[in-house]
Amino acid sequence: MTVGAWICLLAPLAGAVAITAAGTRISRVTAAWISTGSVAVAFAGAIVAFVDMLGKNPQNRSHISSAWTWLQAGSFKVDLSVLVDPLSVFMMLVVSGVGMLIVLYSIGYMHGDEEERRYFAYMSLFVFSMLMLVEGGNLLLLLAGWGLVGLSSYLLIGFWHERPSAIRAAKKAFVMNAFGDATMALAFFVLIAHSNSLAFSTAFTTSGHLSSTAVNLVALGLLGGAAAKSAQIPLHTWLPDAMEGPTPVSALIHAATMVTAGVYLIARTHVIFEHARTIQLLAGGLGALTIVVAGLIALVQTDIKRVIAYSTMSQIGYMFLAVGIGTYANGMFHLMTHAFFKALLFMAAGVVIHALAGEQDIRNMRGIGALMPRTKWAFLAGSLALVGIPPFAGFFSKDSIIAAAMADGWEGWVFWVCALIGTFLTGLYTFRLYFLVFRGEPSPFVREHHHSDHGTEGPWTMMLPVGILTVLAVIGGWIQFAPFWTPITRWLAPVAPTLPSAEPHRWMELVASIAAVLLGLAGIGVAWLVYERRSLRVPRARSVQRLFEHKFYFDELYDSLFYKPAAALSEWTRRGFEEPVVLAGGTELGDDAQFIGRGVRRLQTGLIRTYALALAGGLAVLAVVFIAVK
Amino acid sequence: MIVAADAGNILTWIVWVGAAFACLASGVAVVTFRNPFYSALALIGNLGSLAVLYLLLSAEFVAAAQVLVYAGAVMVMFLFVIAYIGHRFETPWAGGPTWQTVGAVAAAAAIFIEVVVAVGLKAGGRLSHSEKVDRAFGSPAEIGRLFLTDHLLAFEITSIVLLVAAIGGVILGSHSRAAEEVSA
Amino acid sequence: MLGPGVSWYLGIAAFLFGIGALGVLLRRNPLIVLLSLEIMLNGSNLALIAFSRQHGNGDGQIFALAVMAVAASEVVVGLGLIVSLNRKRLALDVDKLSTLRG
Numbered sequence: 014m015t016v017g018a019w020i021c022l023l024a025p026l027a028g029a030v031a032i033t034a035a036g037t038r039i040s041r042v043t044a045a046w047i048s049t050g051s052v053a054v055a056f057a058g059a060i061v062a063f064v065d066m067l068g069k070n071p072q073n074r075s076h077i078s079s080a081w082t083w084l085q086a087g088s089f090k091v092d093l094s095v096l097v098d099p100l101s102v103f104m105m106l107v108v109s110g111v112g113m114l115i116v117l118y119s120i121g122y123m124h125g126d127e128e129e130r131r132y133f134a135y136m137s138l139f140v141f142s143m144l145m146l147v148e149g150g151n152l153l154l155l156l157a158g159w160g161l162v163g164l165s166s167y168l169l170i171g172f173w174h175e176r177p178s179a180i181r182a183a184k185k186a187f188v189m190n191a192f193g194d195a196t197m198a199l200a201f202f203v204l205i206a207h208s209n210s211l212a213f214s215t216a217f218t219t220s221g222h223l224s225s226t227a228v229n230l231v232a233l234g235l236l237g238g239a240a241a242k243s244a245q246i247p248l249h250t251w252l253p254d255a256m257e258g259p260t261p262v263s264a265l266i267h268a269a270t271m272v273t274a275g276v277y278l279i280a281r282t283h284v285i286f287e288h289a290r291t292i293q294l295l296a297g298g299l300g301a302l303t304i305v306v307a308g309l310i311a312l313v314q315t316d317i318k319r320v321i322a323y324s325t326m327s328q329i330g331y332m333f334l335a336v337g338i339g340t341y342a343n344g345m346f347h348l349m350t351h352a353f354f355k356a357l358l359f360m361a362a363g364v365v366i367h368a369l370a371g372e373q374d375i376r377n378m379r380g381i382g383a384l385m386p387r388t389k390w391a392f393l394a395g396s397l398a399l400v401g402i403p404p405f406a407g408f409f410s411k412d413s414i415i416a417a418a419m420a421d422g423w424e425g426w427v428f429w430v431c432a433l434i435g436t437f438l439t440g441l442y443t444f445r446l447y448f449l450v451f452r453g454e455p456s457p458f459v460r461e462h463h464h465s466d467h468g469t470e471g472p473w474t475m476m477l478p479v480g481i482l483t484v485l486a487v488i489g490g491w492i493q494f495a496p497f498w499t500p501i502t503r504w505l506a507p508v509a510p511t512l513p514s515a516e517p518h519r520w521m522e523l524v525a526s527i528a529a530v531l532l533g534l535a536g537i538g539v540a541w542l543v544y545e546r547r548s549l550r551v552p553r554a555r556s557v558q559r560l561f562e563h564k565f566y567f568d569e570l571y572d573s574l575f576y577k578p579a580a581a582l583s584e585w586t587r588r589g590f591e592e593p594v595v596l597a598g599g600t601e602l603g604d605d606a607q608f609i610g611r612g613v614r615r616l617q618t619g620l621i622r623t624y625a626l627a628l629a630g631g632l633a634v635l636a637v638v639f640i641a642v643k
Numbered sequence: 644m645i646v647a648a649d650a651g652n653i654l655t656w657i658v659w660v661g662a663a664f665a666c667l668a669s670g671v672a673v674v675t676f677r678n679p680f681y682s683a684l685a686l687i688g689n690l691g692s693l694a695v696l697y698l699l700l701s702a703e704f705v706a707a708a709q710v711l712v713y714a715g716a717v718m719v720m721f722l723f724v725i726a727y728i729g730h731r732f733e734t735p736w737a738g739g740p741t742w743q744t745v746g747a748v749a750a751a752a753a754i755f756i757e758v759v760v761a762v763g764l765k766a767g768g769r770l771s772h773s774e775k776v777d778r779a780f781g782s783p784a785e786i787g788r789l790f791l792t793d794h795l796l797a798f799e800i801t802s803i804v805l806l807v808a809a810i811g812g813v814i815l816g817s818h819s820r821a822a823e824e825v826s827a
Numbered sequence: 828m829l830g831p832g833v834s835w836y837l838g839i840a841a842f843l844f845g846i847g848a849l850g851v852l853l854r855r856n857p858l859i860v861l862l863s864l865e866i867m868l869n870g871s872n873l874a875l876i877a878f879s880r881q882h883g884n885g886d887g888q889i890f891a892l893a894v895m896a897v898a899a900s901e902v903v904v905g906l907g908l909i910v911s912l913n914r915k916r917l918a919l920d921v922d923k924l925s926t927l928r929g
Contacts, residue, residue: 619926619928620921621860621924622852625852636757640765652829659830667843670847673866674853682862686862689866690869696876697873700836700877700880717899721858724858724909728913772881773832774882775883786888789885805896808903808904809900816910
């Protein structure tokens with residue numbers, strides 16, 4: 014079990030190191046296949062760990078395997094260890110499995126790029142970092158993986174580093190995530206202060222004994238990190254800009270894996286959150302808010318990737334909602350199905366972008382479905398899964414969350430309403446996208462710019478993963494159909510048991526499913542009427558439209574709150590302190606030294622008699638001193 | 644100061660007064676004469692009177708060495724050089740910045756006073772009492788014995804200093820001859 | 828001892844030293860400066876001999892002899908310098924020899 018976990022963790026690292034060390038000695042394609050191979054080996058390791066764990070008793074499934082002591086400061090010890098338990102194996106499978114498919118896809122997508130080797134080294138590094146995050150045996154290794162995924166994200170968003178917009182987006186992502194890292198570190202400091210250890214077990218037992226302020230601070234710090242990494246309001250503004258990176262990067266990092274790390278964190282440290290119930294509900298509230306806000310913004314986006322990005326933000330809101338009310342297994346289940354269909358959507362969009370030589374504006378893409386039928390069907394399958402229409406994957410996971418919300422008291426009803434509004438919006442914006450891009454007659458732009466790849470829609474390295482993910486998006490949800498069969502809930506129960514307050518009754522499940530499906534279909538229907546049949550017009554409400562287009566003015570708010578004061582402060586410091594005090598002080602020191610030197614020069618008269626006089630005078634003075642002293 | 648008025652004592656006093664006066668006068672003369680030749684001659688007189696004083700202090704060997712070495716060799720060398728250089732009147736007697744002159748006088752006076760005061764203070768009443776010495780004190784035998792036993796190191800180092808000075812003199816002399824040949 | 832006490836000799840020594848110092852500091856002819864230097868050395872020699880007599884210890888005389896040897900060496904070098912100055916037709920005036928001025 015632990016052998017599989019170690020292989021899973023270290024294989025991508027070995028791949029990244031191999032590609033970096035080999036440099037230009039290997040061809041670009043070789044580097045690409047090394048990377049894909051290393052992630053495939055990781056997936057194999059995860060499967061080994063999973064199979065191994067299946068054979069064990071459910072009580073016996075948590076193991077921490079330590080390599081050596083990493084840090085030691087007095088009695089504070091941190092080991093280099095991996096934690097193998099149901100939750101981490103679950104994440105390992107999702108990360109390495111979907112990762113493997115996406116890295117394979119990248120081979121086709123990034124073919125011909127000048128710096129392919131660097132890209133694949135970064136991708137392997139990212140997979141390693143994400144695996145370290147989920148497999149880390151203590152909170153410090155989790156934080157190390159956390160930081161490393163932030164770094165990989167920065168490196169990959171800014172991959173096309175000649176583009177200033179890409180550089181800016183990478184910096185924005187990194188800085189916002191750094192804020193989250195800082196709050197997490199502060200939470201860890203509180204834990205260390207109270208328990209002198211960052212092991213999971215110690216942290217969880219200590220959180221039971223902390224004062225309510227302390228445990229709330231710890232939970233708040235963890236929530237800050239989770240919200241930053243998962244792009245929830247208010248730390249969400251970096252995700253749309255992160256679409257500057259290549260499409261596979263958006264698929265892997267900003268849909269399937271990194272942005273779900275926040276959900277994983279809350280599920281992993283749910284014990285702490287359960288002691289700080291307010292913060293946990295706050296997490297749920299942020300999720301609910303994000304569902305609605307992101308959905309609204311997605312309605313007016315014109316870049317295909319940005320629509321899918323806001324959709325990601327919205328769906329992670331569902332996951333936060335789930336872990337916020339305590340139904341962790343459903344949150345993780347939705348994480349898994351979301352990974353399937355969101356990666357599928359991004360990859361299908363990537364095929365279209367690739368075929369149109371980089372065009373991303375949906376207003377120019379009309380009708381490409383006629384020229385690329387396979388991609389169209391894949392995108393349709395992903396969209397249906399996203400909206401949650403049975404029997405596609407999203408139905409099973411999303412509706413369980415909505416049902417659980419009904420069970421959880423008055424705030425649960427608020428969340429429930431938000432979740433249902435979200436379902437309607439999801440249907441609306443997803444199918445707006447589908448109808449605008451894939452339906453209808455091909456536009457002149459499409460006819461002019463479309464180029465096919467030797468007669469097929471794309472190279473096999475791109476179409477194969479799309480195909481696999483289409484299948485998973487269709488059937489992947491059947492693994493758990495609450496309340497009839499729930500293997501995932503049972504699998505995760507030893508580690509992340511659902512809170513009793515979040516267990517829905519039978520009738521709640523029924524109501525939730527019916528309501529969600531109806532609203533989803535309503536959204537699709539409205540989109541059909543507006544964009545396909547053109548019988549409804551989009552209502553013109555200038556101010557509302559502008560509000561959505563400016564993404565609720567969050568960027569402007571942060572700009573005036575943080576950037577402008579900081580810039581003003583640094584300018585003031587430069588003018589008021591650096592120039593007059595530091596620089597002038599330096600030059601003044603030099604001037605003073607020269608002045609003293611000029612004075613001393615006057616002693617050097619060159620006349621022997623002066624020097625002799627100095628000697629005699631000194632002698633006279635010394636004689637007095639000697640007489641006086643002795 | 645008031646001692647038994649016997650002939651030896653009075654004679655000693657008379658000789659002392661004469662030698663002291665000659666010493667002081669020749670000292671002032673050395674410093675004040677314009678002509679370096681006269682200054683050198685005054686210095687010879689100074690050395691001679693000092694030799695007399697040394698004799699009064701029972702330092703016979705030192706007195707003899709003073710006359711032979713200092714007055715005999717060193718001053719002859721001085722006179723050689725002065726004669727060689729010739730009479731150059733253009734050098735002013737003194738001058739330069741006023742503060743130099745004032746400072747010089749002040750410093751010299753201060754040193755003189757301080758030496759007197761210091762010695763007077765420190766010595767207390769002990770200066771009036773002198774040890775009795777035997778006839779061997781200050782004799783060549785005694786000096787020789789001291790040089791070769793207690794102060795052997797000083798003896799050797801002094802000889803090295805003399806050697807170095809001789810070498811330096813030769814170098815100084817030869818350098819200028821070479822320079823003169825170049826410039827001529 | 829016969830004659831004046833040691834303090835009288837010391838007075839002469841101090842006077843000689845002061846006069847010599849005055850000569851060194853005031854005169855501009857390097858030859859005279861050297862001669863004044865000799866006066867100073869002799870003054871200290873006298874003091875040494877006087878103390879040697881007072882303590883009955885021959886060490887002072889040894890020291891005085893060493894001083895004499897050193898004085899002789901220094902005169903050799905100083906006169907060599909003056910002769911060089913003369914050969915270079917430089918002014919024999921210590922105030923004019925100031926190229927080491929800062």
